[in-house]
Amino acid sequence: MPDRQVERAVQLLDELERNREMSAVDVEHAVYGVLTAAGYAVSTPSPGRPDIGIDMEFQGRINGEPERVGVEVKSHRGKVSGQTIYKAMDAMRATGLDRILIVALGGYSNLALERAGIERLGKVDLLDIPDLRSWLQRHETFDEPETKSVRQILRHAMRELALRLAVEPTEIYDVEWRDMERLLGEVFQRLGFTTHVTPSAKDGGIDVHLVDPEGRAFIVEVKHWLSKVGTGAVKRLVEVTARKGARSGLLLATGGFADVIFDGLIEVKAPVRLGDANKIVSLCQAFYRAETQLWQPDNSLEDLLLAETLALSDPPIVPTI
Template identity: 30%
Template sequence: MMALQQSLIQVLIQVILILCVSKDSRDRICISLQNSTENITEERVHERVSFAFNYPYDRLIMFAPVAFTYSCYRFVNSTDPLKVELLTLDDLKTWTSKIEIESELNTYEYEDIIKIVSKTFIEKIAEDPNFLLKIEWREFEKTIAELFEGLAFHVTLTPSSKDGGKDIILEIVKNGRPIKYIVEIKHWKSKQLVGQKSVKEFLKVICKEKRESGLFLSTYGFTSNAFEGLTELERKKIKFGDEQKIVTLCHTYLKVKSGIWTPLQDLQEVLYEQTF
C-alpha cells in the first residue's frame, strides 16, 4: 500500500506541475491524498477545505483511489474563493487518455506521466487482479508496454489505430544478435474470449514480418477451439497468455523495481513464462 501511495503522489505532482506551468499559474496548492479503500465523506472534505482555506492556499486538490460521495461534489461547488478539485483514479486515467490526443506537453513530459500512471496500474493489478476491469484497452496497452520495458526489453508501442495487427514490438539482444517479438493484446470489457480467427490473423502477422515469435495476451482467455488447426511449427511461433500471465508479469516487474530480483540473462524465458 505504501508503494502505491508513493506512486499516486508522483502522479498528482506531475499532473499539477504541468497544469500550473502550462498556465503560468502562481496558485498556492494543497495536495491531499486520501489513502482509503472506502468512499471519502463530505465530513473529510470539509475538514481539508477548512485547513486549506485557513492556511491559506488558493487551490485544494484531493485524491481518493476509490471515490467521493455525491455530497462531496455538492459541497465543493460552494467553496469560493478556494478552488477545490476532487480526483479519483478514473479521473487520472481519463486525463492521461486526453493528453495523448490533444496535449501541449512535450514528449518527455507525456512519457513520464504515462510511466508513473502505468506503474500505479501495475501495483493495483498485482494487489487485486479485478482491477483489470477498470482499465480501458489503450491504458492497458501502455501498462503492458511499461511492464516489458521495466523487465529490460526494448519496447515500441504501436499507434492506437492502424497498428498492423500488433500492439507492441519487443526487442532483445541474444548472443550478439537482435531479436524482435510482437505482442497482441485483447482486453475487451465484454469479457469476450479470443477465438480462432484472431489467432490465425496474428499468426499471419508473425510470419509476414518474419518475427522470432509472438505473444498473444487475452485478459479473459481464449475459446476452446482457438488453437485448433495450428501445426506443431505454428505453436512454436506463437505463445498465449491470460490473466494469470499478466498478474505474474506485474509481480515480476515490482520485484525488479524494488531491487530484490534482476531480469534473467535470457529474456525469452521471462517472455514465455506461464504461457501455453
C-alpha cells in the same frame, strides 16, 4: 535529492559496506543518517518504549503515494530468517504503518524471501546495502512536484497501474483496453526490452513490438476483452509473426480463449504463444519486483516473456482471475 544530500548518503552507504566491525548501534545510526541525508524526516522510538521490532520511522512517497514507513535494521552478517518477516508484519499492524523496510547487512534466507513474496507485495521491502542505494534513487521525499510533460505523466500513471495490478489482480478488468497496452509497454521496458507501443489505428496486428538485448524481436498482441478470443486473432498473429520474421509472437487475452481455436490450429507449427489474465498479472508482479529492487530475472528475457504461456498444441486455458 540535492547533490550534497546524495554525496552524504553515498558516503554513509560506503562506510556500511566497508566497515564490517560496526556495532549494532552504529549500524542503526548509519542507516538513520542515510535516510536523513536523503531528505526524509526520520524519527526513532522514545527512550524506554518497548521494542516492537521497529528501529525508526519516516514518511515518504513510495510508488507515488505518501506512506508511513517503519525501518528495522539487522546489523549481523548472517542471513535474516523467515521469522523476522512475521515479526515485521505484526509490528506494522500494531503501529498502523503502511510499509516495513528491513535493511540487512547479511542478506536474507530463502524462507525470508519466500515469506515476503507475492502475498505481501507492497508491504515488506527486503533490502541489503546495494538495494538501499537503488531504493533511495527511486523514491521521493515530500518536495514540491516537478513540472512534467503529458507523456511523462502518462508513463508514470501506467507504471502505477502495473504496480496496482501486481497486488490487486482482480482490478484488471477496471483498466481500459488502450491503457492495458501502454501499461504492458512500461512493464516490458522496465524488464529490459526495447519497447515500442504502436498507434491504436492501423497497428498491423502488432500492439507492442519488443527487442531483447540479443537483438531478437518479439510481437505482442493484446486483447483486453471480457469475451474469449477466437481463431481469427490467433491466425492473424501467426501471419504477422511469420511476415515480420519475429522470433516469437505472444497473444495476451484477458478473457481467455475459445476452445475452437485449438481445434483449428493444433497442427500449426508457429512460434506463437498464448497467455491470459494470469500471465498479465505475472508480468506486473515481475515489474513490481524490478521496481522495488527485490528481484532481477535469473533467466533470459525470452524465458520471462514466454513463461506461463501455452503453445497452440497445448490444452485451452481458462482465466482464474
